[in-house]
Amino acid sequence: MLIEISDLAKTYEVGLERVHALRGISLSIEANEYVAVMGPSGSGKSTLMNILGCLDTPTGGRYRLENTLVSSLSDDELARIRNRKIGFVFQTFNLLPRADALHNVELPLVYAGMSPTERRERALAALESVGLSDRSHHRPNELSGGQRQRVAIARALVNRPSIILADEPTGNLDSTTGEEILTVFRRLHTMGNTIIIVTHEAYIAEQTHRIIRLLDGRIEEDHTLSTSSTPS
Amino acid sequence: MMLTEQVRIGLSALRMNRGRAGLTMLGVVIGLAAVIALVSFMQGLNRYVEGLFGEMGSLTFVVQKAGIVTDLDAYLESLQRKDFTIEDANAIKGCRHVEFVSPTVAGLRSVKRGRYRAKDVWVTGTTSDFGLMGDTEMDQGRYISEVDVSHRRAICVLGSEVAEKVFRGEDPLGEWVRVGAHRFKVVGVEKERGSILGFSQDSRVAIPITTYEKIFGRRSDLSITVQAVDQEQMDLAMEEVTRVMRRRRGVAGDEPNDFAILTSDVLVSAWKALSSGALIALVGVGAIALGVAGIGIMNIMLVSVRERTREIGLRKALGATRGDILRQFLVESGLLCLIGGLVGVVVGVTLARLITWRFHFPSAVSLGAVVVGLFVALSVGLFFGIFPAGRAAKMDPIHCLRYE
Numbered sequence: 116m117l118i119e120i121s122d123l124a125k126t127y128e129v130g131l132e133r134v135h136a137l138r139g140i141s142l143s144i145e146a147n148e149y150v151a152v153m154g155p156s157g158s159g160k161s162t163l164m165n166i167l168g169c170l171d172t173p174t175g176g177r178y179r180l181e182n183t184l185v186s187s188l189s190d191d192e193l194a195r196i197r198n199r200k201i202g203f204v205f206q207t208f209n210l211l212p213r214a215d216a217l218h219n220v221e222l223p224l225v226y227a228g229m230s231p232t233e234r235r236e237r238a239l240a241a242l243e244s245v246g247l248s249d250r251s252h253h254r255p256n257e258l259s260g261g262q263r264q265r266v267a268i269a270r271a272l273v274n275r276p277s278i279i280l281a282d283e284p285t286g287n288l289d290s291t292t293g294e295e296i297l298t299v300f301r302r303l304h305t306m307g308n309t310i311i312i313v314t315h316e317a318y319i320a321e322q323t324h325r326i327i328r329l330l331d332g333r334i335e336e337d338h339t340l341s342t343s344s345t346p347s
Numbered sequence: 348m349m350l351t352e353q354v355r356i357g358l359s360a361l362r363m364n365r366g367r368a369g370l371t372m373l374g375v376v377i378g379l380a381a382v383i384a385l386v387s388f389m390q391g392l393n394r395y396v397e398g399l400f401g402e403m404g405s406l407t408f409v410v411q412k413a414g415i416v417t418d419l420d421a422y423l424e425s426l427q428r429k430d431f432t433i434e435d436a437n438a439i440k441g442c443r444h445v446e447f448v449s450p451t452v453a454g455l456r457s458v459k460r461g462r463y464r465a466k467d468v469w470v471t472g473t474t475s476d477f478g479l480m481g482d483t484e485m486d487q488g489r490y491i492s493e494v495d496v497s498h499r500r501a502i503c504v505l506g507s508e509v510a511e512k513v514f515r516g517e518d519p520l521g522e523w524v525r526v527g528a529h530r531f532k533v534v535g536v537e538k539e540r541g542s543i544l545g546f547s548q549d550s551r552v553a554i555p556i557t558t559y560e561k562i563f564g565r566r567s568d569l570s571i572t573v574q575a576v577d578q579e580q581m582d583l584a585m586e587e588v589t590r591v592m593r594r595r596r597g598v599a600g601d602e603p604n605d606f607a608i609l610t611s612d613v614l615v616s617a618w619k620a621l622s623s624g625a626l627i628a629l630v631g632v633g634a635i636a637l638g639v640a641g642i643g644i645m646n647i648m649l650v651s652v653r654e655r656t657r658e659i660g661l662r663k664a665l666g667a668t669r670g671d672i673l674r675q676f677l678v679e680s681g682l683l684c685l686i687g688g689l690v691g692v693v694v695g696v697t698l699a700r701l702i703t704w705r706f707h708f709p710s711a712v713s714l715g716a717v718v719v720g721l722f723v724a725l726s727v728g729l730f731f732g733i734f735p736a737g738r739a740a741k742m743d744p745i746h747c748l749r750y751e
Contacts, residue, residue, distance in 0.1 A: 170664060170744050191668040198666020209661045209748065213363055225352055226666035270665070 118144040124175030136162040138332035151320035154329035202271025204281035217251040241269040261292035357679040372687030374640025382633035383695025391709030400611035411570035414607030444584035447574040449477040452566040465512040469551040472559025488535030499557040503531040508549035641731035648735035660747025669740040676736035684728025
């Protein structure tokens with residue numbers, strides 16, 4: 116099992132108040148699933164994403180990622196897990212504005228301690244896989260929104276992560292470009308990647324093979340669609 | 348993560364904010380440039396002084412009331428001492444190991460002839476021996492003679508600059524000038540001696556010491572310059588002179604000398620003590636300047652960390668550890684100061700060279716000062732970068748990524 120979480124809870128202290136963002140969530144995700152996490156704001160989906168992405172640690176329960184119990188790791192150990200096992204795609208792209216596409220894609224490899232030549236090769240291959248090999252020396256402001264998000268996807272892919280976590284990846288794009296990005300995700304899934312998308316758009320969720328709905332910090336519905344999760 | 352990678356990131360971050368980085372490093376530049384330039388002058392001066400006293404020769408020494416006074420008590424005590432007189436000089440003349448003896452007194456006066464005038468001329472009352480010692484050479488006429496001294500003649504020997512100023516090319520020999528309010532007949536003009544540290548060595552006039560005392564009164568600052576017969580007899584001459592002076596001044600057998608004997612070695616070491624004190628003061632001022640610059644750097648780094656909150660969040664999300672982020676910002680502030688330091692060194696060295704070239708003030712740029720300066724600049728950057736970098740390292744990636 117790729118992801119195994121049991122009875123996951125997260126409680127924040129806001130002033131004197133205790134906010135229960137997650138109230139006991141259990142689920143497991145296998146390799147090469149294509150999952151959508153849905154829910155209204157305040158349902159806990161961002162918190163769940165942060166914990167799945169090892170950016171945050173739960174206050175209760177367990178999280179196993181590829182048989183590593185990550186719920187009890189230190190900051191720097193989590194950083195290493197994020198570097199090797201997780202690829203992030205953000206709503207706002209989060210590219211370094213002064214660096215060109217190639218350097219942006221190389222960034223995770225820099226922290227993995229890879230040699231410059233190997234980094235370059237891998238980053239160019241990742242850019243090629245999202246169809247941007249001719250834009251490797253363009254800066255983000257010289258690229259369209261869709262191209263920027265594709266650079267971000269290349270960056271998420273470059274370390275060959277166990278999971279790609281996408282948080283509203285089409286939220287800042289028009290519908291045509293959004294569709295283009297979703298096509299990229301579908302292809303990545305076909306190639307064997309595990310993808311988890313957080314979205315509140317039903318039409319996006321419908322493209323995945325499993326929809327997890329959250330409400331008030333609990334799983335309201337975990338629905339695997341008829342099309343199987345195995346690649347066609 | 349390798350240092351070269353960090354340096355690359357740091358440089359590109361500084362390039363991003365060129366103007367701000369430039370202004371921030373200005374403090375380091377100015378501080379270091381000033382210290383490097385001043386240290387260069389100090390060292391130039393040191394070498395110069397050593398050369399000067401080396402030239403004065405190890406054959407001569409000076410006997411005077413006070414030695415090199417370093418504290419108030421010693422100064423007050425020296426005021427109580429008995430003055431030296433021309434007779435003391437005559438007594439030294441009898442010493443076996445002594446070749447020349449010359450009592451001298453001196454003061455600043457103006458020299459006039461008609462409407463021409465030379466101000467602040469160093470007027471020395473001395474004897475014929477003075478012309479035989481050291482570097483005094485005649486251009487025209489003669490130096491003071493023994494008869495001039497014994498008859499208290501109103502004659503004078505002009506330094507070349509004084510002669511030029513009050514005679515404007517006319518022949519000075521046999522002419523009369525006024526030194527202060529008194530008339531003196533010119534019997535000789537010295538050869539040009541050049542300048543030391545920008546001060547002319549030719550703005551001087553020599554008159555017989557007896558005449559000096561008659562006109563300007565007896566002076567308590569009379570000193571006696573003595574030249575030994577040769578190098579081997581230098582120590583013997585000093586011992587002999589000490590013995591004679593102790594007897595004349597009535598110093599009892601076990602009491603210390605109530606006078607001082609200055610050799611070039613003594614003067615050089617006194618200068619060194621003085622200049623190393625000045626150097627410490629200089630380093631202190633430099634340290635304050637760099638401290639102030641460091642606070643500015645800390646401030647700017649805090650701003651920079653805040654501005655790049657999202658970048659920090661992103662880097663952490665992609666796998667940067669706390670250490671990676673800490674080093675990134677430390678390298679950046681270190682680079683800021685190191686570049687500032689390099690510019691400061693260039694400016695300081697240029698300044699020193701420029702002043703030496705224009706005003707002939709000696710300077711010697713030492714590699715040691717440059718290396719220490721750069722090292723200190725780098726340390727300032729690292730030290731004042733710790734707090735901002737630590738703050739960046741501790742940031743929570745989730746909050747950073749949401750930061751607008």
